[in-house]
Amino acid sequence: MKKGGYVQGTVILVCVSARTGSTATRTRSWQEVKVEVAEQIDTMAGLNQTSRDMDASRTSRGRDLQMAGYAAALRVLTKYTTIDGVDMTKGGAAPE
Numbered sequence: 001m002k003k004g005g006y007v008q009g010t011v012i013l014v015c016v017s018a019r020t021g022s023t024a025t026r027t028r029s030w031q032e033v034k035v036e037v038a039e040q041i042d043t044m045a046g047l048n049q050t051s052r053d054m055d056a057s058r059t060s061r062g063r064d065l066q067m068a069g070y071a072a073a074l075r076v077l078t079k080y081t082t083i084d085g086v087d088m089t090k091g092g093a094a095p096e
Contacts, residue, residue: 023082032076040072041065 024032044065081089 021082022080024080024084026084029076029080029083033073036072036076037069040068044068 077083077088081087
């Protein structure tokens, strides 16, 4: 077995069909992303406090919070089929 501070994590990805015709603007989706990420971080901060109260040594660190932020953003962005006229179900970059 290797010794050291290796990072280990689990990612659970749940794929759900987007509602047909669900659209948003970049401004609206960006605001939703900010709220969702803030709520996720607050939740994890609460879990950290609970862990500290229980004398647990495992609390969320920067990388954990970063991954949680990505997941929160994806929860918002993947619920739309179109953002600012761009079909989000197709691959490729959005037009500038």
